[in-house]
Amino acid sequence: MKNITYTISVYAENNVGLLNRISAIFLKRHINLESFSTSASEIPDVFRFVIVVNTDADRVRKIVQQIEKQVDVIKAFYHTDEETIFQENALYKVKSSSLFEERHIQNIIKSSHATIVTVSPEFFVIELTGFREETEQLRKDLTPYGLLQFVRSGRISVTKAKMGISEILNKFKNTK
Amino acid sequence: MKIKTKKKSMTNHDNSIRISGAEAVIRCLLEEGADLVYGYPGGAIMPIYDELYKYQDKLHHVLTRHEQGAAHSAQGFARTSGKVGVAMATSGPGATNLVTGIADAQIDSTPMVCITGQVASHLLGSDAFQETDIIGISTPVTKWNYQITKAIEIPEIMAKAFYIARTGRPGPVLIDITKDAQFDSLDFSYKKCTGIRSYTPTAKLCNKSIEEALELINQAKKPFVVWGQGVILGNAESELKTFLEKSGIPAAWTILGLSALPTNHPMNRGMVGMHGNYAPNILTNECDLLIAIGMRFDDRVTGDLNTYAKQAKIIHLELDPAEVNKNVVVDVALISDCKISLQELNKKIKTKVYPNWIKCFDDLDKIEYEKVIKYDLHPKKEGLTMGESIEMINKYSKNDAIIVTDVGQHQMVACRYAKFSQTKSNVTSGGLGTMGFALPAAIGAKMGAPRREVVAVIGDGGYQMTIQELGTIFQQQIAVKIVVLNNDFLGMVRQWQQLFFDKRYASTEMVNPDFVTIAKGFRIKAKRVEKRDELETAISEMINSKEPYFLEICVEKEDNVFPMIPSGASVSDIRLE
Numbered sequence: 001m002k003n004i005t006y007t008i009s010v011y012a013e014n015n016v017g018l019l020n021r022i023s024a025i026f027l028k029r030h031i032n033l034e035s036f037s038t039s040a041s042e043i044p045d046v047f048r049f050v051i052v053v054n055t056d057a058d059r060v061r062k063i064v065q066q067i068e069k070q071v072d073v074i075k076a077f078y079h080t081d082e083e084t085i086f087q088e089n090a091l092y093k094v095k096s097s098s099l100f101e102e103r104h105i106q107n108i109i110k111s112s113h114a115t116i117v118t119v120s121p122e123f124f125v126i127e128l129t130g131f132r133e134e135t136e137q138l139r140k141d142l143t144p145y146g147l148l149q150f151v152r153s154g155r156i157s158v159t160k161a162k163m164g165i166s167e168i169l170n171k172f173k174n175t176k
Numbered sequence: 177m178k179i180k181t182k183k184k185s186m187t188n189h190d191n192s193i194r195i196s197g198a199e200a201v202i203r204c205l206l207e208e209g210a211d212l213v214y215g216y217p218g219g220a221i222m223p224i225y226d227e228l229y230k231y232q233d234k235l236h237h238v239l240t241r242h243e244q245g246a247a248h249s250a251q252g253f254a255r256t257s258g259k260v261g262v263a264m265a266t267s268g269p270g271a272t273n274l275v276t277g278i279a280d281a282q283i284d285s286t287p288m289v290c291i292t293g294q295v296a297s298h299l300l301g302s303d304a305f306q307e308t309d310i311i312g313i314s315t316p317v318t319k320w321n322y323q324i325t326k327a328i329e330i331p332e333i334m335a336k337a338f339y340i341a342r343t344g345r346p347g348p349v350l351i352d353i354t355k356d357a358q359f360d361s362l363d364f365s366y367k368k369c370t371g372i373r374s375y376t377p378t379a380k381l382c383n384k385s386i387e388e389a390l391e392l393i394n395q396a397k398k399p400f401v402v403w404g405q406g407v408i409l410g411n412a413e414s415e416l417k418t419f420l421e422k423s424g425i426p427a428a429w430t431i432l433g434l435s436a437l438p439t440n441h442p443m444n445r446g447m448v449g450m451h452g453n454y455a456p457n458i459l460t461n462e463c464d465l466l467i468a469i470g471m472r473f474d475d476r477v478t479g480d481l482n483t484y485a486k487q488a489k490i491i492h493l494e495l496d497p498a499e500v501n502k503n504v505v506v507d508v509a510l511i512s513d514c515k516i517s518l519q520e521l522n523k524k525i526k527t528k529v530y531p532n533w534i535k536c537f538d539d540l541d542k543i544e545y546e547k548v549i550k551y552d553l554h555p556k557k558e559g560l561t562m563g564e565s566i567e568m569i570n571k572y573s574k575n576d577a578i579i580v581t582d583v584g585q586h587q588m589v590a591c592r593y594a595k596f597s598q599t600k601s602n603v604t605s606g607g608l609g610t611m612g613f614a615l616p617a618a619i620g621a622k623m624g625a626p627r628r629e630v631v632a633v634i635g636d637g638g639y640q641m642t643i644q645e646l647g648t649i650f651q652q653q654i655a656v657k658i659v660v661l662n663n664d665f666l667g668m669v670r671q672w673q674q675l676f677f678d679k680r681y682a683s684t685e686m687v688n689p690d691f692v693t694i695a696k697g698f699r700i701k702a703k704r705v706e707k708r709d710e711l712e713t714a715i716s717e718m719i720n721s722k723e724p725y726f727l728e729i730c731v732e733k734e735d736n737v738f739p740m741i742p743s744g745a746s747v748s749d750i751r752l753e
């Protein structure tokens with residue numbers, strides 16, 4: 001089976017211990033995480049984990065079954081890139097001198113649609129949200145001008161299909 | 177300083193009472209019907225032990241000799257009583273000593289709640305005396321775990337712990353309670369947990385799959401059932417029996433499914449797996465329909481997956497959705513409690529017989545008898561065999577003992593030859609294969625089913641891993657019968673060395689102590705048997721004893737367990753010699 005990129009979305013109770021449980025599922029199977037991010041979700045008190053892995057269809061199905069089995073997990077899904085809308089976010093810290101001395105750098109920023117977050121006498125910070133190739137291209141372009149720091153977030157994504165988490169939670173409420 | 181306005185045990189307006197966290201823990205246990213706990217005290221759990229002292233007329237605490245013993249005892253109790261077992265330990269080494277038992281309970285789906293003391297919450301993360309991250313350590317081997325740092329959390333978390341341990345696919349839950357949470361007081365009232373929104377214990381059975389399953393069963397010419405512990409955990413023994421009797425389908429069990437159907441039931445065709453019976457293993461690869469009930473296609477059952485039942489359609493009755501299509505891809509999955517699935521199937525199943533197919537089992541059984549069983553049960557040689565020892569236990573316990581086994585050759589022989597009339601009578605460490613399991617598990621098994629005869633069958637190796645629990649047995653006067661089948665070897669490993677490592681017996685020979693003297697040192701009645709003509713009297717005396725009894729049977733040193741599927745081989749490559 002072919003390895004491709006899968007985005008795993010997990011809806012869970014806000015529970016610190018769960019992070020450990022979920023990462024143990026990957027650790028046990030020697031599956032590297034491409035990225036991992038957690039945040040609030042559209043539902044109050046429900047957390048969302050977005051995990052990106054490169055693996056095959058059979059393994060991702062089994063992993064998601066194991067994740068969903070965890071008591072504190074409400075629901076887990078996996079999707080291919082085509083089934084999701086996803087973005088990553090990158091920050092670039094560059095010497096301020098290069099902004100004024102190198103005219104070219106301004107063109108790079110403009111054409112990449114990056115935005116300037118802050119400027120100080122010593123450095124400036126720009127931000128770019130987009131696909132991996134886009135943030136990566138900008139990193140390459142800026143490197144010759146003295147990139148002081150670079151950081152990229154994990155992938156965040158929403159699915160094209162409906163998740164139906166509120167329905168699950170309402171159903172639980174009504175049967176109680 | 178805060179001044180406490182309410183006095184201890186004063187009832188509040190909302191019917192709650194003001195008590196300490198430690199007392200709340202005890203009351204929660206009692207609310208859950210847990211009046212028996214196994215454990216070992218220490219600094220971080222002393223407030224709870226202090227309450228145990230006050231509640232000793234309501235809650236019986238068994239002091240084991242090692243926390244591993246407490247965990248295995250709780251498991252043994254759960255396995256024979258069907259209730260949740262409870263084990264307690266202090267922080268640090270107390271908690272880590274529980275881990276083997278927790279891992280065993282996790283892989284064998286045993287309902288258990290473990291309570292560990294923890295350093296005070298202000299010390300967490302400071303490497304305080306006896307602080308270990310037991311939550312981190314136990315996470316991969318628990319169904320759920322939680323650290324309580326405030327007394328007020330105790331009732332709700334304890335209720336959740338029992339609910340999670342017992343429902344769905346059962347498993348171990350660990351609750352770690354900081355010392356300050358045990359000392360602090362709370363307004364206590366208890367409400368049992370009846371549901372958790374993120375957790376679906378049992379899925380609703382899909383009617384369409386029932387129809388599909390029935391269709392496959394109707395078409396089958398050579399159907400075969402393999403059942404596992406799910407039948408016992410789901411209390412589905414009578415449904416299984418009805419299903420087999422109506423459908424006429426021959427059936428075999430995994431090691432943890434043993435005793436769900438009486439040994440002498442005509443549809444019971446023995447054990448599958450590495451040291452299982454010849455016919456069910458061979459015929460796994462000849463049946464045209466395999467119906468797996470409450471089992472998970474463990475590698476010790478399937479051998480090489482690439483050649484496992486490839487010719488057959490497969491129906492899987494399974495509670496845990498994560499087990500479906502995990503090791504073996506199935507044609508129809510009935511995802512629910514197997515009791516419900518079997519009830520649905522039983523409503524519509526046609527009455528049938530498969531005489532030619534059954535004859536295939538009979539023919540292969542004859543081969544196994546001639547090549548293996550005959551020599552195990554009626555040996556011509558001088559040395560005693562494990563098989564004849566088990567057969568003698570059958571005779572004197574009238575095929576109705578609870579047999580608790582450790583891990584190794586004696587375990588396989590006991591499971592092959594022990595006869596059962598009732599369910600929940602086989603207690604063994606299946607998934608983890610934990611040596612040292614049997615002696616403490618037997619304590620729990622007897623306390624979980626006090627009216628039953630409990631015989632622990634243990635190897636000389638594994639016995640020495642938890643031998644100190646003889647102290648618990650004597651102190652509590654638990655009338656278990658302990659049989660050590662002594663071959664002076666780590667027999668199972670030696671067998672592999674003989675077969676696969678050119679007889680290089682690296683560190684498997686044991687120079688053993690005088691087991692009888694040791695047992696007597698623990699003030700337990702003890703006897704050794706070396707010759708065949710002593711065996712019968714010794715076993716009869718043991719079974720008739722009202723007290724705990726230790727019997728060492730010196731067996732042939734270098735016997736092997738057959739049949740055997742070499743690891744990684746196909747079930748149909750099972751060897752008889």
Ligand SMILES: Cc1ncc(C[n+]2csc(CCOP(=O)(O)OP(=O)(O)O)c2C)c(N)n1
Pocket residue numbers: 582583584585586587609610611612634635636637638639661663665666667668669
């Ligand atoms: C805790 C633990 N350590 C090691 C093993 C590996 N092991 C499996 S069977 C066995 C030999 C058991 O010897 P004994 O208890 O004498 O039983 P026998 O096979 O001789 O009947 C060993 C070492 C194990 N299963 N568990």
Ligand SMILES: [Mg+2]
Pocket residue numbers: 635636637661662663664665666667
């Ligand atoms: Mg031995």
